[in-house]
Amino acid sequence: MMIQKPRGTRDFLPPEMAQRRFIEQKMRDVASSFGYGEVVTPMFEEQELFTIKSGEGIISEMYAFEDKGGRKITLRPEITSAVIRAYVNGAQMAPKPLRWFYFAECFRYERPQKGRYRQFWQFGSELIGADSAAADAEVIALSYALLKSTGVRFILKVGHLAPMKHLLAVLDAPAQKKVMAALDKRDMEMLETTLSGLEHSELFEPLKGLTTAATLPEIFAITGDIPEKSRIEETFGYLDAQNIPYEQNFGIARGLDYYTGMVFEGFADNLGAENQILGGGVYRLAHLFGGKDVPSCGFGIGFDRVLVSLGEFTPETKPVVAVVCTPETRAAAYKTAAAFREAGITTVMDLLDRGFGAQLSSALKSGATFAAVIGEKEAQAGTITLKDLGTGSQTEISPESAVGVIHGSRR
RNA sequence: GCUAAGGUAGGGUAGUUGGACAUCCUUUAGGACUGUGGAUCCUUAGACCCGGGUUCGAUCCCCGGCCUUGGCCCCA
Numbered sequence: 001m002m003i004q005k006p007r008g009t010r011d012f013l014p015p016e017m018a019q020r021r022f023i024e025q026k027m028r029d030v031a032s033s034f035g036y037g038e039v040v041t042p043m044f045e046e047q048e049l050f051t052i053k054s055g056e057g058i059i060s061e062m063y064a065f066e067d068k069g070g071r072k073i074t075l076r077p078e079i080t081s082a083v084i085r086a087y088v089n090g091a092q093m094a095p096k097p098l099r100w101f102y103f104a105e106c107f108r109y110e111r112p113q114k115g116r117y118r119q120f121w122q123f124g125s126e127l128i129g130a131d132s133a134a135a136d137a138e139v140i141a142l143s144y145a146l147l148k149s150t151g152v153r154f155i156l157k158v159g160h161l162a163p164m165k166h167l168l169a170v171l172d173a174p175a176q177k178k179v180m181a182a183l184d185k186r187d188m189e190m191l192e193t194t195l196s197g198l199e200h201s202e203l204f205e206p207l208k209g210l211t212t213a214a215t216l217p218e219i220f221a222i223t224g225d226i227p228e229k230s231r232i233e234e235t236f237g238y239l240d241a242q243n244i245p246y247e248q249n250f251g252i253a254r255g256l257d258y259y260t261g262m263v264f265e266g267f268a269d270n271l272g273a274e275n276q277i278l279g280g281g282v283y284r285l286a287h288l289f290g291g292k293d294v295p296s297c298g299f300g301i302g303f304d305r306v307l308v309s310l311g312e313f314t315p316e317t318k319p320v321v322a323v324v325c326t327p328e329t330r331a332a333a334y335k336t337a338a339a340f341r342e343a344g345i346t347t348v349m350d351l352l353d354r355g356f357g358a359q360l361s362s363a364l365k366s367g368a369t370f371a372a373v374i375g376e377k378e379a380q381a382g383t384i385t386l387k388d389l390g391t392g393s394q395t396e397i398s399p400e401s402a403v404g405v406i407h408g409s410r411r
Numbered sequence: 412g413c414u415a416a417g418g419u420a421g422g423g424u425a426g427u428u429g430g431a432c433a434u435c436c437u438u439u440a441g442g443a444c445u446g447u448g449g450a451u452c453c454u455u456a457g458a459c460c461c462g463g464g465u466u467c468g469a470u471c472c473c474c475g476g477c478c479u480u481g482g483c484c485c486c487a
Contacts, residue, residue, distance in 0.1 A: 004460090007478070054487045060412095061485080078487050111412075114481065258487085273482065300487095324447080356446050364449055375446055387447075394447085 008110075008118025020307060022315035024103060026149040027123050027301075031101040034142050036125050039100045041082040047072040052288050053081050053258060063107045063118075075107035080298055081285065083126050088291030096129030096294075103303070115274035115305040124280075126298035133231050136262040136282060137238035139297045143278055144244050147266055151313075152306050154277060156245065158236070158264040159252040161281075162228035163219055167206050171198065180253035183207060211251030219250055228261070235262055258283050264299070268309040277305045319406050320346045322363035322389075324373045327353055332379040336372060336399045343403045347372075364389055370406055372399075 005011060012020060028038075047064055063075035076082055079102050091098060103123045112118060123146065127139050140158060147154050164183065168176045175198050182191040188208060195204050209222045216236060220229055239246060252263045259281040266278030280299020287293040321340055325333035333349060340347040348368070350359045356373065363371050373385040378396065386402045387394035388409075397405070 004478070050487070058487065061487085081487080108486080110485075112479085116486085274486090276486085279486095326446085355444085357444075357448065360448050371447085373447070377446080385447090389448085392448080 006118070008112035008116075010117060010119070018315050018317075019313065020303075023150050023307060023310070024123070024303070027146050028101075028103065030145050030149045031123075031125060031142065034099065034138070034145070036099040036101040036142070039083055039086060039102050040104065041076070041079065041086050041102070043105070044073050044075050045082055045085070047074045049081050049085055049289070050074060050077060053285060061109050063109055076104075077106055077108045079104055079106065079122055079124055079300065080126060080283075081289075083298075084128075084285045084291075084296065085289050087126075087128055087294075088286050088289045091128075092286075092291055092294075097135065098128040099125070100128065101125040113274065114272050115302070115308050117304060121303035122300045123303050124298060124300035126296055128286075128296045129294050130297070131282075131295035133234035133238060135295075135297055136231075136235045137242070139280065139299060140235075140239060140246070140262075140264055141242050141244055143264070143266065143280060143299045143301065144246075146301060147278060147306070150306050150310065152268055152277065152309050153270070154266045154268050154309075155247060156264065156266050156278070157249040157252060158239065158246045158262070159248065159250045160228065160232050160235075160262050161253070161259060162226055162232070162261065163210055163223045163250050164207070164253065166223050166226050167203055167210070170203075171200065177257075179203075179207070183211065183251045184253035186211060186251065207251075211249065213250065214248065216248070219248075232262075258285065260284055262297070266301075268305065271305060271309055274305060277302045277309065317367075318346055319369040319409055320348065320367065321370045321372050321406060322359070322366070322368040323347060323349045324356055324359045324363070324371050325350065326375060329374045329376060329379040333372075333374045336374060336384055339399050340372075340403065340406070343407070345403065345406050360387075360389075369409065372402065 031038075047059060047062070050058060050062065058077065059074075062077050065073055067073050083100060083102060087098065087100075101124065103121065105119055105121045107119055109118060110116060125139065125142060127135055140156070144156055147156075164180070165176075168179060171179065178194050179191065179198075182194050191207060192201070192204050195201050195207075206222050210219065213219050213222070216233055219232075220226070236248070246264075252265060261282035263281035264278070265276060265280075267275050268277050269275070271277070278299060278301050280297070282295065282297045284293060284295060286296070323333045323337050323340075330349075337347045337349055348366070350362070352358075354362070356375070360371055368389055371387040371389055373387060373394075375385075378384050381396075382398070383396050384399055384402055385394050385396045386405060
């Protein structure tokens, strides 16, 4: 084989694309049912858009290059920044809140492994201009409904950065980052050694408590009455009111600097090392891109990981009719095929002038549900012989009534 | 970036301790069989990841690379 596809990329052939589109459509329907509208942004952006948010270090993990005009460009490694840039560029004056979703591919120059590719798809949403417990709860509810609609098995974890940040207030920023990294990993040994290295071992028990506390009262017993208390209680209350199953976890740090409040994650149980399929939270980015500061809350879902987790499944299919004809009756067959397609029925015709037996055999192999045989007899009578390829039974009927039969068979 | 295992037709495999046309199943195309089936039979197409090295000779041994799959790091 002379040419291979680039490392970490995949070709999707029709059977797999049918699965992917099937899941994608379910997610689109859910997003739409929550009143979210789709946005599309460029596949490449100026590098600065992402370095502003995440630092220069990420350039090594991006598909970054200079274009012919000497501009520093990168294939987008994530979508949130681009969506907020688009908001700043063109929608700051739109009435709030804005409910947006996206489904698009991203590119990262990383070592591929299970559930991690260099080109991958994210389904996500951003709720812009609503800073409230109800907003936080809506975004979580949306992400939950999206994952639920796909059929994937997952666990939702919800937390808030405030309790942790209150405990860490005595540390400087680099030290906070180290501690948060250990917390996010649930690595208590690492947490303990990090803290003792910083000579703040007294923080170990409270921080550990954040990750193990199962209820909000336990959290506030550790932190005392912090200003965010009522907001957190309200958000969790709204989740409970919607019967959304989640685990509380105030150890979520997401390894990120830019989240400012509520954070949440979702994990599939069968994906190995790359099992996170959802990540999101409350953040503020607009002012970094030259816009007016605005509260936002969003998340991304790892679409490819959802599909890996789902494994093999057969999407619902519509009936497919294979029209079987001879060179002499092809004209009549075209008429029938056109009528079927007009009626919304997927219709394929033989192209190789094969015998009836070969055409039927080919129809079976291709997975067609019906064959419409149009030979001399049928062409003269203006009928077709409709054969159910599942049962083998057949009847000679008019094309019009065949439409009804085929529609009625929908599985 | 680190690490382990691996790479034989489109898919799945056998095999050679270094020897001649590389096995089988599936698949592709055609036929046996001309208005009705996934069967059967015959024929056909299709592979030793790439590049060096050792050797009379390498799919096999050695080195390097590429790619795949796990794990680590990272994960915006």
